Amino acid sequence: MLAACAAGALAQSGNPAPIKPLATHDPRLMDFYANATNTQAFYYSAIHTQAPSDVALSPDGATVAWTLGDDKSFALHLTLLAHPDMAAEKIVSPTDVGSCFNTSPVWSPDSKILAYTSTCTTENTAKSGDAQAQLFLYSVATGQSRQLTHLTGIFQAPVWAPDGKSLAFLFVKNATRQSSPLAPITPWSGVIGEDGIEVQRVYSVDTTTGQGAWLTPTTLHAYEFDFAPDSKHIAFTAATPPGDNNWWIAKLFTIATTENSVPQVAFDPNTTSTAMHGLQMAIPRFSPDGKRIAFIGGLMSDEGANGGDIWVVTPKNDDNTAQDITPDIDGSPSFEIWLTKNTLGLVENRRGHTLLTTYDADKQARIPGHVLDLGEVILGGFGLGGEAPLSVSHNGVLAFVKSGHETPAELWAGPGTALRQITHLNNPGAPHAHIESVEWTNEGFHVQGWLTYPSNYDPTKKYPVLVQVHGGPSSTVPTGWGRSLWSELGFFEFEPNPRGSFGQGEKFAAANRKDFGYGDLRDILSGLDAVEKQVPAIDSHREAITGWSYGGFMTMFAVTQTNRFKAAIAGAGISAWQSYYGENSIDQWMVPFFGKTVYDDPAVYAKSTAINFIHNVKTPTLILVGDRDGECPTPQSFEFWHALRAQGVKTQLIVYPNEGHLFENPDHLRDRSERVLQWLNKYMPAQ
Numbered sequence: 001m002l003a004a005c006a007a008g009a010l011a012q013s014g015n016p017a018p019i020k021p022l023a024t025h026d027p028r029l030m031d032f033y034a035n036a037t038n039t040q041a042f043y044y045s046a047i048h049t050q051a052p053s054d055v056a057l058s059p060d061g062a063t064v065a066w067t068l069g070d071d072k073s074f075a076l077h078l079t080l081l082a083h084p085d086m087a088a089e090k091i092v093s094p095t096d097v098g099s100c101f102n103t104s105p106v107w108s109p110d111s112k113i114l115a116y117t118s119t120c121t122t123e124n125t126a127k128s129g130d131a132q133a134q135l136f137l138y139s140v141a142t143g144q145s146r147q148l149t150h151l152t153g154i155f156q157a158p159v160w161a162p163d164g165k166s167l168a169f170l171f172v173k174n175a176t177r178q179s180s181p182l183a184p185i186t187p188w189s190g191v192i193g194e195d196g197i198e199v200q201r202v203y204s205v206d207t208t209t210g211q212g213a214w215l216t217p218t219t220l221h222a223y224e225f226d227f228a229p230d231s232k233h234i235a236f237t238a239a240t241p242p243g244d245n246n247w248w249i250a251k252l253f254t255i256a257t258t259e260n261s262v263p264q265v266a267f268d269p270n271t272t273s274t275a276m277h278g279l280q281m282a283i284p285r286f287s288p289d290g291k292r293i294a295f296i297g298g299l300m301s302d303e304g305a306n307g308g309d310i311w312v313v314t315p316k317n318d319d320n321t322a323q324d325i326t327p328d329i330d331g332s333p334s335f336e337i338w339l340t341k342n343t344l345g346l347v348e349n350r351r352g353h354t355l356l357t358t359y360d361a362d363k364q365a366r367i368p369g370h371v372l373d374l375g376e377v378i379l380g381g382f383g384l385g386g387e388a389p390l391s392v393s394h395n396g397v398l399a400f401v402k403s404g405h406e407t408p409a410e411l412w413a414g415p416g417t418a419l420r421q422i423t424h425l426n427n428p429g430a431p432h433a434h435i436e437s438v439e440w441t442n443e444g445f446h447v448q449g450w451l452t453y454p455s456n457y458d459p460t461k462k463y464p465v466l467v468q469v470h471g472g473p474s475s476t477v478p479t480g481w482g483r484s485l486w487s488e489l490g491f492f493e494f495e496p497n498p499r500g501s502f503g504q505g506e507k508f509a510a511a512n513r514k515d516f517g518y519g520d521l522r523d524i525l526s527g528l529d530a531v532e533k534q535v536p537a538i539d540s541h542r543e544a545i546t547g548w549s550y551g552g553f554m555t556m557f558a559v560t561q562t563n564r565f566k567a568a569i570a571g572a573g574i575s576a577w578q579s580y581y582g583e584n585s586i587d588q589w590m591v592p593f594f595g596k597t598v599y600d601d602p603a604v605y606a607k608s609t610a611i612n613f614i615h616n617v618k619t620p621t622l623i624l625v626g627d628r629d630g631e632c633p634t635p636q637s638f639e640f641w642h643a644l645r646a647q648g649v650k651t652q653l654i655v656y657p658n659e660g661h662l663f664e665n666p667d668h669l670r671d672r673s674e675r676v677l678q679w680l681n682k683y684m685p686a687q
Helices: 002-013 027-033 039-047 243-249 519-534 550-561 577-583 602-607 610-616 634-646 666-683
Strands: 053-057 063-069 074-080 090-092 102-107 113-118 134-139 145-147 153-160 166-173 201-206 212-214 221-227 233-239 251-256 264-267 280-286 293-298 309-313 332-338 343-350 353-360 365-375 377-379 397-404 410-415 435-442 445-452 463-469 492-497 538-548 567-571 621-626 651-656
Touching (some): 053 102, 063 410, 074 102, 309 332, 435 519, 463 519, 492 519, 519 550, 538 550, 550 610, 577 634, 651 666
Parallel strands (some): 538 567, 567 621
Antiparallel strands (some): 053 063, 153 166, 233 251, 280 293, 332 343, 343 353, 377 397, 435 445, 445 492
16 A cells, blocks of 8 residues: 555656547537637637737826737737727837737826836747746837846736836746746645745836835735835735735735835734624725725635725724725625725626726715716726726726627727727627526525527527536626637526625625535525526526536535536536645635634534535536646545545546646647537537
8 A cells, every 4th residue: 555655646746647639529619719729819719809908098098008919929009099090009019020928018107108018028039928028118209118127037017106216016036836826836845835935025126227126025925016106105915925825814014115114014804803804805005195095805715806895994093994985885896996085986896787986985985976887798808917907097087998798808998978999809790699697586685697598599499508607706707708619509508696706795795604505506506497487498407517616616516415417517626625625725715704714613614515415416527627726626626536436426537737726728628628518418418
């Protein structure tokens, strides 16, 4: 046995073998993905459209910068809003030769300089997206770019200091991987928890000399930051390393922008006596007068997936309190920006609609008449890095990328009362499938979701339904443009937003606490019953369920609670919360949802553990996972697969090499879709 264990450990430590290709390929799927060569191309081939991203509006409201890319390059465009019919008057790049990835534009406070990142640098001979990027400064007056930095590592989110003298950004020097739990983890070796920890800090560069300085210490992993109006301080959220694990317990700090300054705690959710106790923060923003800091605060399961209330802190009070200025809001703000010293503009998700609203921070109320319902759409593009969904100028001009079920992504801009479409990159044509919002009630909750009809739908025929459970759980089903593979292959798709989702306020988002797999599953099954009653063409005898991440857990747990599904596909799932707590790289995320650690309250974790109900399973279940997934590690999938095999349930486990929580290799993405299709064809065919 010892020899076998040692052999297994050695096998795991080497380079994993590639996935063995399937013997047959469905031509419909091959056509759908159009032979994409990388992740970006895979996405664009799937939606068959172009999507602008990285929108940055100049402070004077005259010019909007935006990017447009494919698998070979990302181009940075400048469009004068006074002449929007002149398509992209300028394309900014350090060179006219080669393929550059030019992204992350941000304007200087005087609108004269545009900073951006590019892989076409003096150091790089290869201009691929994997090359080391650097910061460049583009002069509007001269039309020329100059390279500002010569860094080694990964940086993101550049921000100008309000005085225009420097740029700051998040930076991991000599990074070996992206700072994100979604990125593939580095194989474990050395002293675990001590060796190889990479710390993301705020770094500032003088825009004249190019000289740099660290603004935050090595003892804190920084996640987000913002400059005070006087440029002498920054506010930032941070936690002790390792950064991937500790975002859920981050504090809000302020620190002077002089080197070697000492950070001061402005707000600590872990010790506050307010309703923010134990919750998470996102997007800290100084008010224009520098007296207050706003942030989104709420129960959040994933860094970057924002939702909650808008809270305001007065950092000089030293009383560790925060004020909720959006109490009882019926939506989920995902972005905020100060408009005046007393008012904030918000991007809200409310039951599948995106709203632009304005709140009075003093009155703690939405300003009447300042609500713009954009409909069933999402804001934001699909660039290479994170981006704000909305850009606002000093004179109230807005710019954003908008897409919906019926409209491809395009750039829009203008005052809130006179928004107009700026780009016309796509011929919208007819939607690829009919998608409608569906609503139902269950156990006192009003629940919303989406139903996608099969392509070429015929109401006289019967079609199977695929239930797709979103991840998170603090998330929501996006409403952007795109083709649906399963719709084109003859399936209905039901995508619910059960309790625990964003879109209906904090009470709804927190309604799954200590109840994973129970109330939320009842919401899903109740919704499935409702849509089957509403649409008789859905064949109630051909139902399947699938999901990724939390949706993978829900799939695993669902088949232990009901046998109504003919097939199940669990991606990156969680089968046993007790063992998961000790296996994953982000255990801090669970405490806000379960109330205590697994060591202090094992029973609450056992309650939602699928393995504990494994004798109930009859549903054939396909299991998929990446071998370097730190969020939902491979052993969780192994446990469920092993348990199903022991019970004689039809199952198959596929482990994809060198993949993290979100797959990056287009060959693996195609293979994954093909295996899912084959599983459905075998146990619940569309025809």
